[in-house]
Amino acid sequence: MKSQVVVSPFPNEDIKNLRTGDSILVSGSILTARDVAHKRLSAAVEKGLQLPVNIAGQTFYYTGPSPARPGQIIGSCGPTTSKRMDEFTPVLLANGLKVMIGKGQRSKEVKDAIRQYQALYLVTYGGAGALLSKCVKKAEILAYTDAGAEAVMRLEVENFPAVVAYDVWGGDLFGQEITRYSNFEL
Amino acid sequence: MTIREIDANTITDHVAGLCVKANTKLPDDLVVALEKAVQIEKSPLGRQALQIILENARIARQEGTPLCQDCGVAVVLVEIGQDVHITGRSLDDAISEGVSLGYRQGYLRKSMVSKPFSKRENTRDNTPPVIHTDIVSGNKIKIIFIPKGGGAENMSRVAMLKPGDGAEAIVKLVAETVKAAGGSSCPPLIIGLGIGGTLEKAALLAKKALVRPLENWNEDIEIAELEQKVLKKINRLGIGPLGMGGTVTALAVNAISYPCHMASLPVAVNLQCHSARYAEVVI
Structure with a gap:
């Protein structure tokens, strides 16, 4: 399959043009954030505190990497289940978060918020952490060092493979593709 | 019937090795099943995903990087022959030390937290493992290590x-x-x-x-x-x-x-x- 290269942070024009089902390769800067970071960031937003990282226009990648071996940039770093971030996501989108990369379906609230705030949800390849680690060219911790694998890191990635799951038009990869192949006669 | 003695250190060393092996090398029959799946999958996106999964297995095996960042809960199935006597320390301690050693030496992610519904503090060495022991006949010990992802x-x-x-x-x-x-x-x-x-x-x-x-x-x-x-x-x-x-x-x-x-x-x-x-x- 042919994949188009997209730069992160994603220009608004790309966010509007990408469609559910598109295979893409992400290059540029993405921020890791999973359960602990979501809980703390959304709590900070609700209290009106300044966030330790600027999330406006940014791309979040839901991952908690394995430790890097000496000489390695990062360990295995595949996506974790996105659903667990759902309750915190609409408030982060309202505060400027633009793109999320994870695995699996999301709630209706998140889907609606993605349309409302003109954002994107991408899925990447669960269980392919060794392969995905090869796309990471630089990694630095930005916040929540105490959270270990759950710290917020800035990753410089090159040709990081992903598929557009929810687009700004309400497209839904799971609804669309699963319907297409259910009851398929082999 | 003579009792066979097995040193707990032997068990610890084997378990440490199993932790690293299981997390970096997919079983052969699974690779075969995935290769077959690529042949029969009808969806282009599905085939692409399967090819990436197979390529990931190749990279992990070659470079010793964990297949998945989630290196799992350490689930250990043990069949212990009733004619075995373990010396040095308890079976559970020997296994637990093996898990601690394997996860640290192998740069595997430690995912265990101590208090499930409150503090959720990481135990830092992926212990304790979840051990299931069966007593069987014979004088051998069989250990199956399953890193079970969340x-x-x-x-x-x-x-x-x-x-x-x-x-x-x-x-x-x-x-x-x-x-x-x-x-x-x-x-x-x-x-x-x-x-x-x-x-x-x-x-x-x-x-x-x-x-x-x-x-x-x-x-x-x-x-x-x-x-x-x-x-x-x-x-x-x-x-x-x-x-x-x-x-x-x-x-x-x-x-x-x-x-x-x-x-x-x-x-x-x-x-x-x-x-x-x-x-x-x-x-």
């Missing part, structure tokens, strides 16, 4: 069905479980089915079913037929590799059954992701 384990279920519900209800339960899990359980799955016993027996059988060679069906024809029926149903759900749509949602259904109370029909569905890792040793 994604698929979270979507697993135990249900106490009604005895009259029969095979149809089991098929329906598995289908509902797999459907609810969607892409978050990282299909194509291996489905462990524990049927009968009691609540905890069914769950343990489902876990043990995950390590059966993939090309085998249950030796009991009736159970094998149920396995085939479930597999067919699951692969018609359309979920596909990583939930991106497709015709291969499960690679295998492995069931183990056990007699149960006349009033009960316990059924456990243990989902295992495509990175169905385990490694074993006989000492």
Whole structure:
């Protein structure tokens, strides 16, 4: 399959043009954030505190990497289940978060918020952490060092493979593709 | 009958080795099943996902990088011969130390937290493991190490069905479980089915079913037929590799059954992701 290269942070024009089902390769800067970071960031937003990282226009990648071996940039770093971030996501989108990369379906609230705030949800390849680690060219911790694998890191990635799951038009990869192949006669 | 002595240190060393091996090398039969899946998958996105999964296995094996960042809960199945005497310290301590050593030496992610519903502080060495011990005849110890990731384990279920519900209800339960899990359980799955016993027996059988060679069906024809029926149903759900749509949602259904109370029909569905890792040793 042919994949188009997209730069992160994603220009608004790309966010509007990408469609559910598109295979893409992400290059540029993405921020890791999973359960602990979501809980703390959304709590900070609700209290009106300044966030330790600027999330406006940014791309979040839901991952908690394995430790890097000496000489390695990062360990295995595949996506974790996105659903667990759902309750915190609409408030982060309202505060400027633009793109999320994870695995699996999301709630209706998140889907609606993605349309409302003109954002994107991408899925990447669960269980392919060794392969995905090869796309990471630089990694630095930005916040929540105490959270270990759950710290917020800035990753410089090159040709990081992903598929557009929810687009700004309400497209839904799971609804669309699963319907297409259910009851398929082999 | 002479008692064979086994030093606890030997067990610790083997367990440490199994932790690293299981997390970096997919079992051969699984690689074969994934290669077959690429051939029969109808969805282009699904085929692409399967190719990436296979390429990931090649990189992990070659470079010693964990297959998945989720290096799992350390589940250890032990069959200990009744003519074995372990010296030095307890079996559980020997295994636990092996897990601690293996996860640190192998740069594996430590995912265990101490207080499940409160502090959730990381124990920092992935201990304690979850150990299931069976006493068997003989003078050997068999250890099977399963690093069990959170994604698929979270979507697993135990249900106490009604005895009259029969095979149809089991098929329906598995289908509902797999459907609810969607892409978050990282299909194509291996489905462990524990049927009968009691609540905890069914769950343990489902876990043990995950390590059966993939090309085998249950030796009991009736159970094998149920396995085939479930597999067919699951692969018609359309979920596909990583939930991106497709015709291969499960690679295998492995069931183990056990007699149960006349009033009960316990059924456990243990989902295992495509990175169905385990490694074993006989000492």
